[in-house]
Amino acid sequence: MHGILRSNWRSIGIAAALASSVSFAHAGQAPGKITDADIPLSHHDRVYASEQFSNTVSVIDPVDNTLLGEIHLGDPTPGNFSPLYKGQLLVHGMGFSPDHKTLAIVAIGSNSVTFIDTTTNAVLHTTYVGRSPHEAFYTPDGREVWVTVRGENYVSVLDAKTYDEKTRIVTPPGPGMTIFSPDGKYGYVCSSFNPELDVITVADHQIVGRVTQGSPFCPNLAATPDGQQVWFTLKDTGKTQVFDAHPPFNLIKTIDTGPITNHVNFAVTRKGTFAYVTVGGENAIKVFRTDNFTQVATVPVGDMPHGVWPSGDGSRIYVGLENSDTMSVIDTAKNKVIANVPIGQAPQAIAYVPNAVPEGDGTQNLQPLGLSGQAAHLKLKPVGDAKDGATPTSVVLFDQGVVQVLQAAVTGLEPKHPYILGLSNQPDGSGPIEPLARFMTNPAGSAIVDTIGQIRQVVAPAASDATASAPDTRRYLVIAPVVDGAPKAVVQVQAM
Structure with missing residues (x-):
C-alpha cells in the first residue's frame, strides 16, 4: 500500500514538474x-x-x-x-x-x-x-x-x-x-x-x-x-x-x-x-x-x-x-x-x-x-551647477557630410513655457544669443528640439578643424527662456 502511495506521489511530482516545465516552455513573448x-x-x-x-x-x-x-x-x-x-x-x-x-x-x-x-x-x-x-x-x-x-x-x-x-x-x-x-x-x-x-x-x-x-x-x-x-x-x-x-x-x-x-x-x-x-x-x-x-x-x-x-x-x-x-x-x-x-x-x-x-x-x-555611424555628443547643464552629473539635456550632432542634424533631448525646464536653443560666444552663456531653434516645453518640462546646420564646427571643433585655431569663432550651446519674444537669462549651458 505504501509503495503504491509512494509511486502515485512520485507520478504526481513528475507530472507537476512536467507541467511547470511545459508552462515555461510555452511562455510566448x-x-x-x-x-x-x-x-x-x-x-x-x-x-x-x-x-x-x-x-x-x-x-x-x-x-x-x-x-x-x-x-x-x-x-x-x-x-x-x-x-x-x-x-x-x-x-x-x-x-x-x-x-x-x-x-x-x-x-x-x-x-x-x-x-x-x-x-x-x-x-x-x-x-x-x-x-x-x-x-x-x-x-x-x-x-x-x-x-x-x-x-x-x-x-x-x-x-x-x-x-x-x-x-x-x-x-x-x-x-x-x-x-x-x-x-x-x-x-x-x-x-x-x-x-x-x-x-x-x-x-x-x-x-x-x-x-x-x-x-x-x-x-x-x-x-x-x-x-x-x-x-x-x-x-x-x-x-x-x-x-x-x-x-x-x-x-x-x-x-x-x-x-x-x-x-x-x-x-x-x-x-x-x-x-x-x-x-x-x-x-x-x-x-x-x-x-x-x-x-x-x-x-x-x-x-x-x-x-x-x-x-x-x-x-x-x-x-x-x-x-x-x-x-x-x-x-x-x-x-x-x-x-x-x-x-x-x-x-x-x-x-x-x-x-x-x-x-x-x-x-x-x-x-x-x-x-x-558618425555623430558628436554634447551635454547641457544648469547654469551655476558644477556637479558633473547635472546634465539634464543631451545633444547629438548627426553628421550628414557638410552639415549636421542637431537633436536635443531637453529636460529640467519649466512646463509649457517657450524657450530658445542658441549659441553664445561665452562659456557661461553671457552676452548676446544667436538663435538656432525656438521650442515649447511639454507638461513634463521637456522637449525634443531639432535643427540643421554647420554646428559641430563651432561648438565642438576637432583639432584638425580650422576653427580650432581661432578661439574667437568658438560658440557654446545654451538654452534661455523667452519672454515677450526675447530671450532672457540663460538657464542651461554647454558642459565642457
Missing part, C-alpha cells in the same frame, strides 16, 4: 500569445532598428550582438532635399509579418511603407499612403497591415499580399500606433494629437470601444502576451497607462514613469511578466511587474532610449538609444546591460524577429555603417 513556444536565441534571429536621420535599417545578430550591416532606404541631408529625390525620408516605424519573413518599414517624410524580405534584406515593394504615417503592424492572421496615418485621421489598411490599400478606418486626427490583441480580435489605436484611444474589431473594422488617454500624445503601446492588459505611453506628461484589454476596456492604472517616456514592451520570464518602459529624459529603462505594477528595477542606459523589444525567449531586452546611435542589450534575469552595439543615426522603432533567416548568413544587400 510579445506580440505573440502566452501559449506560443519560446524561441531560444539563434543565429537565425535578427534585431532590426529603423534610423531616422541616416534613413537606414540596422541588422544585428543577437547571439554575437554584432552589427551585420545596414539596409539603405534613403540619403542623408541635404541630398534628400532634391525635387528629384526618390529615396525614403525620416525612416521611423517598424512591424513584421507573423511568419517572420517580411518587415514593414514606415518613413514619415516620404509617406511610405517599405516591405523588406528578412532573408535577403531586399526591398519587395513600397506603398505610399497619407501624410506622415507613423507605424505599421500586421494583423495576427497576416492578412492585413494597419498603418496609422498620424498626419491625417485614419488607419490605412493594406492587403498584405498585394500591398494595396483596401480600406481606411476613420479615427480622431493623429492616430499614433496600432497594436493587436494576441488573439487577433482587436486592434488598439492610440492617438498622438487627441486624448482618445480607440479599440477596433479586426474582422469588420468597427470602433467598439474608447479609452480616455491622460494626455494627447501617445507614441507607443503594447499588449501583454496573456491578452489581459494593454499598456500605452504618454510622452508629453511622462506617464504610462494600463487598461483592460477586454470590454468595457476600463483603465486600470496610471504610472508616473518620467520625462520623455517613449516605448513599452514585455518580457515573460520564470519570475513573471514584466513591462520595460524607455524613459528618455532619465536615460533609463524602468521595469514593472504586470500583476501588481510594482517597479522592480531601473536600468541605466545611454542617451534617449526609444524603441524596445524582447528576444524570442524573453531572456533579453533590446533597446534603441536615439541619441547614442547604439543598441543596448539587457539581460532580463539580472536587469543589467550586457552589450552595446553601434548602429545608425537616431534609432526609433526596433523589432526582434526570431528565425528571420532560416537559411544562409542573411547578409545580402547590406552595407557597412559608414557615415551613418
Whole structure:
C-alpha cells in the first residue's frame, strides 16, 4: 500500500514538474500569445532598428550582438532635399509579418511603407499612403497591415499580399500606433494629437470601444502576451497607462514613469511578466511587474532610449538609444546591460524577429555603417551647477557630410513655457544669443528640439578643424527662456 502511495506521489511530482516545465516552455513573448513556444536565441534571429536621420535599417545578430550591416532606404541631408529625390525620408516605424519573413518599414517624410524580405534584406515593394504615417503592424492572421496615418485621421489598411490599400478606418486626427490583441480580435489605436484611444474589431473594422488617454500624445503601446492588459505611453506628461484589454476596456492604472517616456514592451520570464518602459529624459529603462505594477528595477542606459523589444525567449531586452546611435542589450534575469552595439543615426522603432533567416548568413544587400555611424555628443547643464552629473539635456550632432542634424533631448525646464536653443560666444552663456531653434516645453518640462546646420564646427571643433585655431569663432550651446519674444537669462549651458 505504501509503495503504491509512494509511486502515485512520485507520478504526481513528475507530472507537476512536467507541467511547470511545459508552462515555461510555452511562455510566448510579445506580440505573440502566452501559449506560443519560446524561441531560444539563434543565429537565425535578427534585431532590426529603423534610423531616422541616416534613413537606414540596422541588422544585428543577437547571439554575437554584432552589427551585420545596414539596409539603405534613403540619403542623408541635404541630398534628400532634391525635387528629384526618390529615396525614403525620416525612416521611423517598424512591424513584421507573423511568419517572420517580411518587415514593414514606415518613413514619415516620404509617406511610405517599405516591405523588406528578412532573408535577403531586399526591398519587395513600397506603398505610399497619407501624410506622415507613423507605424505599421500586421494583423495576427497576416492578412492585413494597419498603418496609422498620424498626419491625417485614419488607419490605412493594406492587403498584405498585394500591398494595396483596401480600406481606411476613420479615427480622431493623429492616430499614433496600432497594436493587436494576441488573439487577433482587436486592434488598439492610440492617438498622438487627441486624448482618445480607440479599440477596433479586426474582422469588420468597427470602433467598439474608447479609452480616455491622460494626455494627447501617445507614441507607443503594447499588449501583454496573456491578452489581459494593454499598456500605452504618454510622452508629453511622462506617464504610462494600463487598461483592460477586454470590454468595457476600463483603465486600470496610471504610472508616473518620467520625462520623455517613449516605448513599452514585455518580457515573460520564470519570475513573471514584466513591462520595460524607455524613459528618455532619465536615460533609463524602468521595469514593472504586470500583476501588481510594482517597479522592480531601473536600468541605466545611454542617451534617449526609444524603441524596445524582447528576444524570442524573453531572456533579453533590446533597446534603441536615439541619441547614442547604439543598441543596448539587457539581460532580463539580472536587469543589467550586457552589450552595446553601434548602429545608425537616431534609432526609433526596433523589432526582434526570431528565425528571420532560416537559411544562409542573411547578409545580402547590406552595407557597412559608414557615415551613418558618425555623430558628436554634447551635454547641457544648469547654469551655476558644477556637479558633473547635472546634465539634464543631451545633444547629438548627426553628421550628414557638410552639415549636421542637431537633436536635443531637453529636460529640467519649466512646463509649457517657450524657450530658445542658441549659441553664445561665452562659456557661461553671457552676452548676446544667436538663435538656432525656438521650442515649447511639454507638461513634463521637456522637449525634443531639432535643427540643421554647420554646428559641430563651432561648438565642438576637432583639432584638425580650422576653427580650432581661432578661439574667437568658438560658440557654446545654451538654452534661455523667452519672454515677450526675447530671450532672457540663460538657464542651461554647454558642459565642457
